[in-house]
Amino acid sequence: MIKGIKGVKDILPEETPRWRLIEETARQWAVRYGFQEIRVPIFEVTTLFARSIGASTDIVEKEMYTFQDRDGTSLTLRPEGTAGTVRAFIEHNRNADPLPQKYFYMGPMFRHERPQAGRLRQFHQFGVESLGTSDPRADVEVIALLWRVLMDLKLPALTLEINNLGYTADREVYRPVLVAYLTQHVEALCGNCRRRVETNPLRVLDCKVPECRAATEAAPRLADSLSEQARSYFAGVVAGLDSIGIPYRLNHRLVRGLDYYCLTTFEVTSTSLGAQNAVGAGGRYDALVETLGGPSTPAVGFALGLERMAMMLSETAPVASPGSTTVYIAGFGSLGSATGLSALEELRLAGIRAVSDFRSGTLKSHLRQADRLGSRFTLIIGDDEATKGTAILRDMNTKAQQDVSLTSLSRDISPLFRAP
């Protein structure tokens, strides 16, 4: 038997209603906030991701699905959505259009990781990018959108945390200060963090190991090394969130895993998720457009993990059965089944959801099918009815039956499905 790939899942019909709810909610809020949908390719040249995400990040170093095209160029299945969106923005000269350009996207992403709860190799994200505004209110707008989507879906136990990463120059001031402190306390750090002191000291602050957390409790804070400009920008974000009532927590340890972030970063986690507890996260990335060869353009964005949202939603699954709007056609006997087929088509053309089971040859088995499918009505057409040019319409709840004429079928049945 040919099986699916490790970490790549089928979303079966029982789950798709939940997915549609998530997607439609996200789309609706994005549009309300003035974002437009963009659809970018699922694969790009490898250098795009290496340059944007950061060559020394885990994603680029060991998680990308990279392969050679027939002409030898290196291509990669997108591990996230920002790079492609920014590439499209540059390539199509969208900065020549009225700014800001605000996009949202939805679709599969690919990362070669070891699968676990809430982590797959093909997973799905909804994301937004707001390009061209360097006002704190743009950050607030994006965070608000993120929060509203999650609130609308009533996802449980959420916390929004934000932090100020400052400008690149600020971090360069802070880095040696932090490294000096960490070197004094190396013995207290976990093995991983000892290595990180060299490679990526900021991430030590984000370590979950209790010893590391204790050791860095008294560490000098990035906030104290920030320029006046960075501070006042962040103050604007915080004030904006306050004024529109978005609840957040400051977390000076919050460090994102992608290199392109600066200033505002944020993350929403849920305690109902397991180890992979981040539902959505994002931040500002003012330098990225230029890094990728475009005009200097400030930007903010976020991404939401759709699988993780679906996991949380399943606890309060609001799946409605479609049966309440269905007519089941029970056509049996040689003439009856032929007539049933045309009745099916007629109702469908009239906009009514009509189904039948072509394996059923007896009225009894038809009714069992109709019941199992949860159909609201069954239209019975045996040979007798077919010769008379009529059918019996049975209400499956009340068992009331009435004759209907086959010549006026859709006209007679349509009113039954009007909203009361």
Next chain:
RNA sequence: GUGGGUGUAGCUCAGUUGGUUAGAGCGCCGGAUUGUGGAUCCGGAGGUCGCGGGUUCGAAACCCGUCAUCCACCCCA
């Protein structure tokens, strides 16, 4: 990449200290008199016990390997 748990019917799982035709519930198909569903009763289909070796008179069970899957580390949405 590292660690731990689990692999028996479509699904959820039993299966005694190794013992002969491997079970249940749900689901599926059919029947309970001729054209009327759900309940009940009856019957039926469906399993290389993940795979490959080994121990043994005998393995679903014990041992080794392997694969898959789940969870965790790591990392991230």
